[in-house]
Amino acid sequence: MGKNYYAILGIQKDASEDEIKKAYRKQALKWHPDRNIDNKEEADKKFKELSEAYEVLSDSNKKTIYDQYGEEGLKQGAMPEGAGGMPGGFGGFPGGTFKFSTSGGAGGFHPTNANDIFSAFFGGKSPFDMEDQGSSFGGMGGMPGGFSSMPGGFGGFSSMNNMRGSSGGFGGQQFGGQEENKTVTRKLPIDLEDLYKGVTKRLKVTRKRNNTPEEKVLTIQVKPGWKAGTKIKFNGEGDELYNGQSQDIEFVIEEKPHKRFKRDGDKLKTSIEVSLTEALTGFQRNIETLDGRNLLVKGGEGTSVVRPGQEIVVKNEGMPNSKSGTKGDLIIECKVKFPYSLPVEDKNEIKRVLGNRL
Structure with a gap:
C-alpha cells in the first residue's frame, strides 16, 4: 500500500491550501534533522516524508493524480482522469488507461530534495530561526502550484491509449519530452502467469512527428521466463527531436506480486x-x-x-x-x-x- 500523504501531514482529505501549509510548517519544524540530533535517523525519515507529502498536496495537479491513483500512479506517471479527452482509470485494470508524461526526467513524480523544499518555504531561514507555531509561511509566499516548476516536478501531459493483447486495458503511455532525453524509459508491469507462459503485449503510443501527434502500435513478445529488469528497446519510435532524430523508447519489465507464488530466479x-x-x-x-x-x-x-x-x-x-x-x-x-x-x-x-x- 502506498503512502498516505494526508496522514503524514495530519490533515483531512478536504483540507484547504492554508491548512496544508500550516500542517507542513508545524511538522517540518518539529522534525527537522538539525533539531533532532539525538534522534537524527528517525527525524530524517519523517522530514523527507513530510516534504514529499507537502510537495504533492500543495500542487493541485499532483494532488488530483494522487487522489485518483495513489502514490504508485503518481510516481509512475499517471495523468488525471479524463485528461486529454480520454477515459480515466488505472493501468492494469479492465478498460482502464494509464497515461504518462516524460517531461522533467524519466517520467512520473520524483520528490524534490527535502531541504530545498524547506528552504523555499521558509525563505532560506534556519530551522532555529523559526517558531513552531504561527501562520507565517516565510519565503513560500504566494508561490502557485507548489513545486511543479522545481527539479523533479511532474511536467506536462499528452494523451494516448494502450492495448493489452487483443483486448483489455493495460493502460496508455505517452512518450516524448525534452531534446536531451534521447531514450525514454517506462516500466511495464507483467503478471507472473504471463512471465511463466509468455504473452504478446501491444501498446499504442502517441508521438510527435513534424510537430504533429501520431499513433503507433508497438508489439512486445514477452518470452516465458523473462525476469524483472529485462529491457525492450524500440529505436527511433518516440518523439522527433529538434535535431531531426527521434527518441528511443525502452520498456523495463516489472514483475507484479502474486498472491500464492514468489519467484526466486528460476525457482x-x-x-x-x-x-x-x-x-x-x-x-x-x-x-x-x-x-x-x-x-x-x-x-x-x-x-x-x-x-x-x-x-x-x-x-x-x-x-x-x-x-x-x-x-x-x-x-x-x-x-x-x-x-x-x-x-x-x-x-x-x-x-x-x-x-x-x-
Missing part, C-alpha cells in the same frame, strides 16, 4: 498449511500451477512425518529459463498448524499411542 516458492494430524499421518494437496494445471503434492507418506517448515521440492515445476528453456524447481513450505488446546483425555490418548517415541 517458484509457495506454502501450504498442514494440520498436526496430517503432519503425523500424511496428507495430499492439489496445487494449481501458473498455467492452470492441478499438481498433486503428497507429504508424510509411509513412516515419515512432516516437520514444521519442511520443504517439498517438485522438480521442473518452477519458472522456465528464457535462454535454456528448462524449468526450475517448485519449493513448497509446510506450515504445521498446532492446536491451541486439547482435552485432557485426548492428551492421555496421545501419550498412550506415542509413548516415548516422540
Whole structure:
C-alpha cells in the first residue's frame, strides 16, 4: 500500500491550501534533522516524508493524480482522469488507461530534495530561526502550484491509449519530452502467469512527428521466463527531436506480486498449511500451477512425518529459463498448524499411542 500523504501531514482529505501549509510548517519544524540530533535517523525519515507529502498536496495537479491513483500512479506517471479527452482509470485494470508524461526526467513524480523544499518555504531561514507555531509561511509566499516548476516536478501531459493483447486495458503511455532525453524509459508491469507462459503485449503510443501527434502500435513478445529488469528497446519510435532524430523508447519489465507464488530466479516458492494430524499421518494437496494445471503434492507418506517448515521440492515445476528453456524447481513450505488446546483425555490418548517415541 502506498503512502498516505494526508496522514503524514495530519490533515483531512478536504483540507484547504492554508491548512496544508500550516500542517507542513508545524511538522517540518518539529522534525527537522538539525533539531533532532539525538534522534537524527528517525527525524530524517519523517522530514523527507513530510516534504514529499507537502510537495504533492500543495500542487493541485499532483494532488488530483494522487487522489485518483495513489502514490504508485503518481510516481509512475499517471495523468488525471479524463485528461486529454480520454477515459480515466488505472493501468492494469479492465478498460482502464494509464497515461504518462516524460517531461522533467524519466517520467512520473520524483520528490524534490527535502531541504530545498524547506528552504523555499521558509525563505532560506534556519530551522532555529523559526517558531513552531504561527501562520507565517516565510519565503513560500504566494508561490502557485507548489513545486511543479522545481527539479523533479511532474511536467506536462499528452494523451494516448494502450492495448493489452487483443483486448483489455493495460493502460496508455505517452512518450516524448525534452531534446536531451534521447531514450525514454517506462516500466511495464507483467503478471507472473504471463512471465511463466509468455504473452504478446501491444501498446499504442502517441508521438510527435513534424510537430504533429501520431499513433503507433508497438508489439512486445514477452518470452516465458523473462525476469524483472529485462529491457525492450524500440529505436527511433518516440518523439522527433529538434535535431531531426527521434527518441528511443525502452520498456523495463516489472514483475507484479502474486498472491500464492514468489519467484526466486528460476525457482517458484509457495506454502501450504498442514494440520498436526496430517503432519503425523500424511496428507495430499492439489496445487494449481501458473498455467492452470492441478499438481498433486503428497507429504508424510509411509513412516515419515512432516516437520514444521519442511520443504517439498517438485522438480521442473518452477519458472522456465528464457535462454535454456528448462524449468526450475517448485519449493513448497509446510506450515504445521498446532492446536491451541486439547482435552485432557485426548492428551492421555496421545501419550498412550506415542509413548516415548516422540
